[in-house]
Every structure is written in C-alpha cells, then in structure tokens.
Amino acid sequence: MVNVIQQLFNGLVGGGFLALLALGLAVIFGMLRVVNFAHGAFYMLGAFGAYLLLTEAGVNFWLALLVVPAALAVVGMALERAFVHRLTQLDPLYNFLLTFGITLILQDLIKVRYGNQSQPYSRPALLDGSVNLGLFQYPSYQVFVLGFAIVLCLLVWLLLTRTRVGMIVRAATERPELTRSLGVDVGRWVTPVFGFGIGLAALAGVLAAPMRAVHPMMGSDLIITVFAVVVIGGLGSIFGSVVAGFGIGMAQAVGNLYVPALSQTLVFILMAVVLLWRPTGLFGREGVLT
Amino acid sequence: MREVTRRSAAVLATGTLLLSACGQGGPSDDGGEISNGKVVLGLINDQSDVYAELSGENSVEAVRMAVEDFQEDNPDSAIGEIEVVDADHQNKPDVANSKAAELYDQRQADVILDVPTSSAALAVANVANQKQKIHMNVTAATTELTGESCNKYTFDYAYDTYMLAHGTGTTVTEKGAENWYIVYPDYAFGQDMESSFSTAIEEAGGQVVESDPTPFPNDNFSTFLVKAPDLDPAPDVIGTMQAGGDLVNLVKQYNEFNLADKGVDLAVGLMFITDIHSLGVEAFSGVTFTDAWYWDYDETNRRWADEFQERTGTRPSFAHAGNYSAALQYLEAVERAGTDDSDAVVAELEGYEFDDVFARNGKIRAEDHRVVHDAYLARVKEPDEVSEEWDYEEIVSTIPADEAFAPVEDTECEMG
Known part of the structure; x- marks a missing residue:
C-alpha cells in the first residue's frame, strides 16, 4: 500500500511538469486559437538557459528560476509579434507548421552549439538529500518541484479569476467577438498572454534541469504527452489542463507499476476513451474550434 | 484539433519522403589489381543525431589517421592513392540503404566502415552482399550481423550485445x-x-x-x-x-x-x-x-589517443579506435592480397590473427566474420x-x- 501511495506521489511530481506545460498551452490556445507546437522547445530552452547561466555567468538555480522564464517570455512575445500573429487569421494548420518549424530550428541550434548530448546540471545544495514524508523518504528536490508546481497553478488560477486582467483573458477566451464589442481591446492582451504561456514552459524547463537530462530533444519527447493531456482536459480549458496534467502523471506512474509494457500507450488510450465519452474533453466546451 | 493533426501527418509524411532521396546505381569495377587505381574507404554514420558524438565525424578523422599510418609503414605499397569518403545516415535504415549504394557505386568505395544503429547496419550489410563489396561494421550492437543475417562480405568489428x-x-x-x-x-x-x-x-x-x-x-x-x-x-x-x-x-x-x-x-x-x-x-x-576499448588502458592506447586529441580536440571513444583499426586491417589485407578485389580481400581477412591499438589478441573468425578481441x-x-x-x-x-x-x-x- 505504501508502495502504491509512493507511486502516486511519483506521478504527482511527473504530473506537475505536465500540468505547467499544459497550462501554458491551454492559455495560448484559449487566447490565440494557436496550437503551439514550439512549447516543448521552450521547455528545452528553459533547461538550457539555466545551464548556460550557470556555466557562463555562475548564476545559481534560484536566480535562473526567475531570469530564464522572464527572458524567454520576452522571446515568446517577439515571436508572436513577428510571426504567429500574422497567421492567426488563416487555417490553424499554418501556425501549427510554423511552430513546428520553429521547434526544429531551435533544437538544431542547440545541437550545433552543444551536440546531441546531455549537459550536467546539479540540484541546488539546499535541496540535496531527502525528507521524511511520514510513510516514506522522498528526494527533497522532487518534493519542492511538486509544491512549486501546485502553488504556481493556484496563482495562475487566482490571477485568472480574481483580477481584471484575468477576467478579460477569460472573456476573450470564451467569447472573443462579444468581448470586443463591449469595448475591450482584446488584441493588446494577445502578445503578453503568449509570452506568459512560453514563460510557464521555460519555468518547467528550469525545474526539470536538476532531475532530468538537459538534452536538445527533451522537449519533443514530452510535448506529445502534453498535447494528449490538453485534449483530455478539454481544449482551451485552463482548469482541465491542470487536472488532466496531474491525473495523467499519476496514471502513468501506476501504469508503470502494474503494466510497464503498456505505460507508453496508456495516455493515448485514455485520450481515446475520454474523447469517445466526451468529445470535447473532460472540461471542454462545444464549438471551441469554430 | 483532430483535423489539424491528420493534415499535419500528411504534410510530415510528404516531407519524410522528400528527405529520403535515393542514390542511383552505376558501373564501378574496371578490373585490374586495384580498381580505379585507388582504394576508397567509406564511412556511413550518424553525423548530427544521438550517435554523432560517440562516432560521427571524428571516426572519419580516425580513418584518415589509419590511412596515414598505413602509408608511413608501407612506403612501397602496391596501393597507390587512398581516399576516404563519408555519408550521414541519420540513423534511418532507408537512408543508410541508399547511401551505401551511392558510396559503393558512384563514389567507388571498396569498403564501408562504422554504421551505428542496428537496423541501418543490417541494411548496409544487405547492400554489401548484393554488390559483393565489403562492410566492416564497428558501431552497431546487434548480434544478427554475425548470426542469422551474416553474409560473406560483412564483418562485425568492435562489440555486440x-x-x-x-x-x-x-x-x-x-x-x-x-x-x-x-x-x-x-x-x-x-x-x-x-x-x-x-x-x-x-x-x-x-x-x-x-x-x-x-x-x-x-x-x-x-x-x-x-x-x-x-x-x-x-x-x-x-x-x-x-x-x-x-x-x-x-x-x-x-x-x-x-x-x-x-x-x-x-x-x-x-x-x-x-x-x-x-x-x-x-x-x-x-x-x-x-x-570494448579504453584510451588510457596502456601506453599504446594513450599515445594514439594523444594524436587523436591533437586532431579532434577530444579523447576517442571505443568507436573511434575501432574504426581506425578496421580501416588499418582492411588496408593491410588489400596489401597482402595485392588487389582490392572483394573475394581476395575476404580470403585474406578470414582467420587472420593480429594485435593493434584497438584489438588485443584479435582474430577474424572465418565461420561467422565476428572479430574477437579482448574486452x-x-x-x-x-x-x-x-x-x-x-x-x-x-x-x-x-x-x-x-x-x-x-x-x-x-x-x-x-x-x-
């Protein structure tokens, strides 16, 4: 039993990454109707950003946790202004291809500089070792990652429900035309929201650096699962993406325990089942894509 | 979303087809002792992806080192010019297949070395067999090369599962x-x-x-x-x-x-x-x-590793040393045979016992073309x-x- 609880805990930690990535993807999709394929690449850049700051400037993990997401959010905004926004009036496929192309370019740029290898990145000294969680010992860093992911998701939730900006974003997500006709300038929020979503991906990347391989392909390996998470949660549903992120994380951990051979496909089986039962995903609405 | 995904899949599939462009066959041998008046060593490996660091372009350099060392040791060699050519297979068997044909036919390679990724290696071994040209595999792990899928022209050099x-x-x-x-x-x-x-x-x-x-x-x-x-x-x-x-x-x-x-x-x-x-x-x-090999195992290895580092800026992996050794053994077999005719070279390689910087107590088994050496x-x-x-x-x-x-x-x- 303890074992199962510990596995569920493992799943929550893995789910934290999925939730942060899915959240950013959901916010961007909600506001722009853009499926951002480059999300995984920015997750990867987040990890490499932390590595670069450490090796080139001696900047530690904690500072990197602030600096890297902020810097990449700015890059994201520039990207939105320069490219993404020119294609939003066209078929979604164009932006899908654009962001896919950006992913390939970013991955290859990193490969040119660092080769197709993992780079070393250590845990912050403060979080070395493990903590006693009552039932079992658990690595401190992973406990931190889980706590951080949960707090961050809650903060975003508060931001969206309790502030004026959040209200506008939600309104624009649900009824863009109506919001516009009420005199709200939806357009000016598009770029910051894109940057914010990218920043979340970068943040997940920085968090991943000490516990996962800092590798040019780390994002593309993960992004497919994140897409499945977003679809299960319901396209454009912010709440759904977070719940599905943690849920899928736990499902994978338990799947690994009982049917390891199936765990890779488990998320897609779940996706198929959810779509059969609720074609809009767990928390999605009808007509998001029309 | 589903629509988008389906159409993207079609676009991706088209792209993949375009990327896997094919090489065409052509005549190569013109008879004589050394065909085309030169010996051409070819490498097919991964130069941009997961295996690029452990082998890749530095293996091409290692083969060049073998050529220079061979020429230095055999100043009166019957082999005139020696050329080294290479290609990137991106770890894809279909690309490996067409690159192998291109190397053997158009670029007149007498032997293809390296070839990481088992599926790609098996593809190259197959081409080698069809064209009756030699393949000495260094970096693929599968035992199939010297098992079920073995053939007269394929040798497995460095290691296997x-x-x-x-x-x-x-x-x-x-x-x-x-x-x-x-x-x-x-x-x-x-x-x-x-x-x-x-x-x-x-x-x-x-x-x-x-x-x-x-x-x-x-x-x-x-x-x-x-x-x-x-x-x-x-x-x-x-x-x-x-x-x-x-x-x-x-x-x-x-x-x-x-x-x-x-x-x-x-x-x-x-x-x-x-x-x-x-x-x-x-x-x-x-x-x-x-x-299969370690650069700091003894003085011999270290001397070679120093030279390798001077040329590449990094220490060699066993794959680099394996490619060097395979190239050297191939050239020496050509020298002994007096021709680069594949059948004659295979006959020289089979059963040959040797020691070099990579292989200690090396022996090329005639039965399955497994090259055994100390590990x-x-x-x-x-x-x-x-x-x-x-x-x-x-x-x-x-x-x-x-x-x-x-x-x-x-x-x-x-x-x-």
Whole structure:
C-alpha cells in the first residue's frame, strides 16, 4: 500500500511538469486559437538557459528560476509579434507548421552549439538529500518541484479569476467577438498572454534541469504527452489542463507499476476513451474550434 | 484539433519522403589489381543525431589517421592513392540503404566502415552482399550481423550485445550480486539486451528477480526506482539497458533516490565514454559496465589517443579506435592480397590473427566474420580519483578474446 501511495506521489511530481506545460498551452490556445507546437522547445530552452547561466555567468538555480522564464517570455512575445500573429487569421494548420518549424530550428541550434548530448546540471545544495514524508523518504528536490508546481497553478488560477486582467483573458477566451464589442481591446492582451504561456514552459524547463537530462530533444519527447493531456482536459480549458496534467502523471506512474509494457500507450488510450465519452474533453466546451 | 493533426501527418509524411532521396546505381569495377587505381574507404554514420558524438565525424578523422599510418609503414605499397569518403545516415535504415549504394557505386568505395544503429547496419550489410563489396561494421550492437543475417562480405568489428551482457552480467553476478532487477527500453535493442543479460546472469548462477520494459523515450523512471528495493528478494543491482538521454535521466534519478545507500547498485548495459563526459563523473561514479576499448588502458592506447586529441580536440571513444583499426586491417589485407578485389580481400581477412591499438589478441573468425578481441570490465571512477579530463574509467578486469564473444559453435550464421 505504501508502495502504491509512493507511486502516486511519483506521478504527482511527473504530473506537475505536465500540468505547467499544459497550462501554458491551454492559455495560448484559449487566447490565440494557436496550437503551439514550439512549447516543448521552450521547455528545452528553459533547461538550457539555466545551464548556460550557470556555466557562463555562475548564476545559481534560484536566480535562473526567475531570469530564464522572464527572458524567454520576452522571446515568446517577439515571436508572436513577428510571426504567429500574422497567421492567426488563416487555417490553424499554418501556425501549427510554423511552430513546428520553429521547434526544429531551435533544437538544431542547440545541437550545433552543444551536440546531441546531455549537459550536467546539479540540484541546488539546499535541496540535496531527502525528507521524511511520514510513510516514506522522498528526494527533497522532487518534493519542492511538486509544491512549486501546485502553488504556481493556484496563482495562475487566482490571477485568472480574481483580477481584471484575468477576467478579460477569460472573456476573450470564451467569447472573443462579444468581448470586443463591449469595448475591450482584446488584441493588446494577445502578445503578453503568449509570452506568459512560453514563460510557464521555460519555468518547467528550469525545474526539470536538476532531475532530468538537459538534452536538445527533451522537449519533443514530452510535448506529445502534453498535447494528449490538453485534449483530455478539454481544449482551451485552463482548469482541465491542470487536472488532466496531474491525473495523467499519476496514471502513468501506476501504469508503470502494474503494466510497464503498456505505460507508453496508456495516455493515448485514455485520450481515446475520454474523447469517445466526451468529445470535447473532460472540461471542454462545444464549438471551441469554430 | 483532430483535423489539424491528420493534415499535419500528411504534410510530415510528404516531407519524410522528400528527405529520403535515393542514390542511383552505376558501373564501378574496371578490373585490374586495384580498381580505379585507388582504394576508397567509406564511412556511413550518424553525423548530427544521438550517435554523432560517440562516432560521427571524428571516426572519419580516425580513418584518415589509419590511412596515414598505413602509408608511413608501407612506403612501397602496391596501393597507390587512398581516399576516404563519408555519408550521414541519420540513423534511418532507408537512408543508410541508399547511401551505401551511392558510396559503393558512384563514389567507388571498396569498403564501408562504422554504421551505428542496428537496423541501418543490417541494411548496409544487405547492400554489401548484393554488390559483393565489403562492410566492416564497428558501431552497431546487434548480434544478427554475425548470426542469422551474416553474409560473406560483412564483418562485425568492435562489440555486440553478447559481449556487453556477458561482460557485465557474468562478472557482476560472479562478484556476488546475484539478484538482478532489469529495466530496458521497449524496442529491439532493449529487448535483445534484456534477453542476453538474463541468459548471462542465469548461467553465472544469479537470478533476474524482475525485468520491466520502460517507455522509450522516457523522462521519469521513479516508478521503477522506488519499486526496486521492495522486490522480493531485494535486488543487489539494477541492470539498465537504457542509452543516451534516457540513461542520463535514469542515472540522475537513481542518485536522487539514494539507491546506492539502500544497497542497490547500478550496472549499465551499454555506455560510451561520451555519456560519462556529458553528465560528469559524479553522476556515474561506481557504475560497472563493459567497454570494448579504453584510451588510457596502456601506453599504446594513450599515445594514439594523444594524436587523436591533437586532431579532434577530444579523447576517442571505443568507436573511434575501432574504426581506425578496421580501416588499418582492411588496408593491410588489400596489401597482402595485392588487389582490392572483394573475394581476395575476404580470403585474406578470414582467420587472420593480429594485435593493434584497438584489438588485443584479435582474430577474424572465418565461420561467422565476428572479430574477437579482448574486452574490458570498467568501473567509473569517483570524482577524487580523476586526475585529468576524460580520466573516467578504471579497468577492473580484462575479458579474454575467446570468452568475450559468443562461442563460434553457437552461431546461427550460415555463410552462403
């Protein structure tokens, strides 16, 4: 039993990454109707950003946790202004291809500089070792990652429900035309929201650096699962993406325990089942894509 | 979303087709002792992806070193000009297939060396057989090259899954780690390694408590790591068959869960020195694995490694040294035969015994074209034992050439 609880805990930690990535993807999709394929690449850049700051400037993990997401959010905004926004009036496929192309370019740029290898990145000294969680010992860093992911998701939730900006974003997500006709300038929020979503991906990347391989392909390996998470949660549903992120994380951990051979496909089986039962995903609405 | 995905898949598929452009065949041989008046050594390998560091362009450089060394040692050689050509197969069998045809036919390669990725290697071996040209494989792990899929023109040079499994599996078990928990990536290489390891462990008197396939690629191994100490009986060692980025993930998380302190050691199925270099020696210290060659094993190796470093800026992996050796042995066989005619060179290679910088007690078996040589059981050093960059391995023991590889009686190879 303890074992199962510990596995569920493992799943929550893995789910934290999925939730942060899915959240950013959901916010961007909600506001722009853009499926951002480059999300995984920015997750990867987040990890490499932390590595670069450490090796080139001696900047530690904690500072990197602030600096890297902020810097990449700015890059994201520039990207939105320069490219993404020119294609939003066209078929979604164009932006899908654009962001896919950006992913390939970013991955290859990193490969040119660092080769197709993992780079070393250590845990912050403060979080070395493990903590006693009552039932079992658990690595401190992973406990931190889980706590951080949960707090961050809650903060975003508060931001969206309790502030004026959040209200506008939600309104624009649900009824863009109506919001516009009420005199709200939806357009000016598009770029910051894109940057914010990218920043979340970068943040997940920085968090991943000490516990996962800092590798040019780390994002593309993960992004497919994140897409499945977003679809299960319901396209454009912010709440759904977070719940599905943690849920899928736990499902994978338990799947690994009982049917390891199936765990890779488990998320897609779940996706198929959810779509059969609720074609809009767990928390999605009808007509998001029309 | 679904619509978008479907159409993207169509676009991607078209792109893939465009990328896998084909080479065309053409006439090559014009008879004579050395065809075209020159010997052409070709390499096909991965120059941009996962295996680029451990072999890649630096293997091409290693082959150039072999050419220079050969010419220096044989100033009166009958071989006139020697040319080195190479191609990137991106680890795709279809690309490897067309590149091999292109190298043999258009660029007049007499031999193709290297070829990492088992599926790509089998494709090249097939082309070699059709065109009756030689392929000396260095970097692919599959035993099939010298087993079911063997042919008269293909040789397997550096290592295979049997060598890795019997080196690490047998030795670690005999040293007292009897209970194993194996985790392996769920694809051909991982499955092959899992079965080779299980056989080796059981033959040595140990047991595999459990073995789990893991997703590939995978970034979260905590399920398997947490479960390990609670297995019954508790495993003494986790044998991981992961490679590349997945191996790094697993090792990072193995360290996080402090399994070494819980009495569960880690043995790695396949590891290159470039893996240790990329993650730092701390992450791997204490890990046991089998190496086909190590640059700091003795003075001979070190001298060669120094020269290699001067030319490439980095220390050689066993793949680099293996390519050097294969090129050298090929050239010497051509020299002995007095021709680059494939059948004559194969006859010279078969049964040949030699020692060079890579292969100690080397022998090219005529029965299955397995090149046997000494292999090494290595342990990754502790950080305070490291005295210079790339000083990562302690060679624990040497596995004699005739024990390192599968016995020739067991081969499934039938030379046609």
